[in-house]
Structures are given as structure tokens and as C-alpha cells.
Amino acid sequence: MGRSPCCCHDAGVKKGPWTEEEDRALVEHIKKQGGHVGSWRSLPRAAGLNRCGKSCRLRWTNYLRPDIKRGNFSDDEERLIIRLHAALGNKWSTIATHLDGRTDNEIKNYWNTHIKKKLLRMGIDPATHQRLPPDLLVDGGALASPLLSPPGALQPLLSAVASLGSLDTTLRQFQLLQHLLNAINSNSDVTAGLMANLAATNAMANPTSNFANFQEQMNMLAHANYQPDYLRDVPSFAGQDMAQEQNCNTDPVLRSSAEPIDQCCNVAALVPETYPQEVPFAVDWPVQDFADLEPLELPNLCSMESDLDPFWKDILESSFRP
DNA sequence: AACGCGCCCAACCGCACATAC
DNA sequence: TGTATGTGCGGTTGGGCGCGT
Numbered sequence: 001m002g003r004s005p006c007c008c009h010d011a012g013v014k015k016g017p018w019t020e021e022e023d024r025a026l027v028e029h030i031k032k033q034g035g036h037v038g039s040w041r042s043l044p045r046a047a048g049l050n051r052c053g054k055s056c057r058l059r060w061t062n063y064l065r066p067d068i069k070r071g072n073f074s075d076d077e078e079r080l081i082i083r084l085h086a087a088l089g090n091k092w093s094t095i096a097t098h099l100d101g102r103t104d105n106e107i108k109n110y111w112n113t114h115i116k117k118k119l120l121r122m123g124i125d126p127a128t129h130q131r132l133p134p135d136l137l138v139d140g141g142a143l144a145s146p147l148l149s150p151p152g153a154l155q156p157l158l159s160a161v162a163s164l165g166s167l168d169t170t171l172r173q174f175q176l177l178q179h180l181l182n183a184i185n186s187n188s189d190v191t192a193g194l195m196a197n198l199a200a201t202n203a204m205a206n207p208t209s210n211f212a213n214f215q216e217q218m219n220m221l222a223h224a225n226y227q228p229d230y231l232r233d234v235p236s237f238a239g240q241d242m243a244q245e246q247n248c249n250t251d252p253v254l255r256s257s258a259e260p261i262d263q264c265c266n267v268a269a270l271v272p273e274t275y276p277q278e279v280p281f282a283v284d285w286p287v288q289d290f291a292d293l294e295p296l297e298l299p300n301l302c303s304m305e306s307d308l309d310p311f312w313k314d315i316l317e318s319s320f321r322p
Numbered sequence: 323a324a325c326g327c328g329c330c331c332a333a334c335c336g337c338a339c340a341t342a343c
Numbered sequence: 344t345g346t347a348t349g350t351g352c353g354g355t356t357g358g359g360c361g362c363g364t
Contacts, residue, residue, distance in 0.1 A: 109331050
């Protein structure tokens, strides 16, 4: 089934930004048809427009349609987009069906220009919604923005901390962490992404935290690629739920239903505010008494998040809740 | 005031799928 | 059943704009 030639390639067909006159002609024509377009290919001639039908359709669906909501995205919309994206991936048109008045193009643009950057700054890979591993944060790879790249001096320390699970003495683990945190203190350009990966250690400074809690925090560091809390019960398109997603896409019954995605991935359930906090931890730590150790002076990492708005602060904080 | 730079978003491109014949 | 046509969709582009120097 080959691709059909498009009228957009015809010589003389106008491209580029739409003028007010063109907008008016398109809207008037569709109004005359009672809101029914019929054939987009034949529309330009009927409406007196020197435009490709495809261009008219795009202009109408993304800009001129009367039910389009303009303006900034709300926190709720942002939150919903993130969760839907975690479940569906780049299915912008499907995501758009769950946000009243928002177009797929608008959501896609908003994702690429705002949300993606915020997630990266938080140390979360926007493509997979998994925490970025330290080596990706460090080596300046494709996923690591300049903001996420700590100074070179930190690289061996980050690697060492990432492998804490294999070390055999708790004291060495503490020492490594202390070196790392000291290094962070001496480098003002260490960024939010790094902060995100290290914020778990902040819990150790809390006098009320017990050893089990510390053990969990250390495991978080050793398994930096764990899933953020805000996605804990979101079926992931990138992980083990891929099979479910594929079943959804290939199941003719689900595909033809009015709300196939809701039925398959339970998107409606993505909205609730609270999520299960169960996190499996794989590493067994030796139980020791820490009374003899010098107290650590830990930076108050949370204070560095004070610039975040409440929604993002909530996501960041919940990501490290054991 | 002029210039350069980076960001944002409307619009375009081209592939895939659906449908008609 | 095969082909032509129409539409949907995700990725990409580039012009406009704001901001810093």
C-alpha cells in the first residue's frame, strides 16, 4: 500500500502561517457544512482556499476548532499527562482524548518544551520514567543534559556509591557517602538531577530514622534505576507491561471499543492522589551498631528543592519515600 | 540600539492504517 | 484481492519572540 501523492506538493499551493482571511474562510465553510467537513481534499477548492487539504485539517483540528482550550496547562493537567505518558508512551492523540480541549500537538509541544526538561532535572528519564542511572547522569550521554553532568571529580565517587551493594563493610559505605557529599558541598554547580539521586541519603540525617530505613535508602542508591513513586501503579509502556499494551493494541474488541485505553491500561485509575508505597529491596545489609561512628554533617538537600512548585516538590519527595 | 542566542509552538513532512472501489 | 484515495499520527522544522550582552 503505497503512499498517495499529496496535494501539498502541487506547485502554487500556499504553505506557511495562516492569515486571518484564510482562517475566516475555513471556519465559515465548515459552519456552512454544519460542522461536517466531508472530504478534506476537496475542502480547499470548495472554501476558496489555495491550501492543501491536509493543511486545512491541521489548522482546524489544532487551532480553529471551537472547543479548543487555550492557555497554560494546570498542575492537574500536567500530572495527568505525565501519568498517561508513563502508561502509553508517545501516543499523543490518545493522551489528548483524556484532556478536554487540548490537542495532541499542543500536548506534544508542552511535553517536549516543559515536562521533559523538568523530569530530566529531577534525574528521571522522560522516555522510560525510570530513574537515570549514575553513569548516564555523569558521562554526558544523550540523556544527560548539561545540568545533569556533575564535575568530573565526582564521577568515580558516584560509581563507587552506585556499587555500594557489593561492598563488605558498612564503614566504607559511610566513608564513601561522606566523600561524595563533601564533594557536592564544594561544587556549587552540582545539579538538581544529581540532587535527586542523592536526596535519599538525606534521610540518614534524620535522628528518627532507624537502621531499616537507612538500609532502604542505601538500597535506593545502589539501585538508582528504580521507578519513581508517582508511577508505582502506572502500567509502564516500557517495562514488563509492554505485553499488556501490545495485547491492548492488537485486541480487536478493545481497539474498537469507545474507551480502549481506559479498559486496557485503566487510565482512569492514574488520577488518584495516593499510591502504594511498597518497594522491593534486594540487598541484605549486615546489621551493625553505628554508635561508634563519627556523626556525619550532611547537607540539607531538601532545602535545595525549595524553588520547586508544590506539584513537582510532591513528585520529587514521593520518589524517595521508602 | 543592535546583535546573537535560545526557546516556543504552529505548521509541515512522511509513514501507516482505514476505507472505497 | 489489489490498488487508489483519504485520514490519522508522531517526528521534525523554522519563524517569531524575548532576553541578555
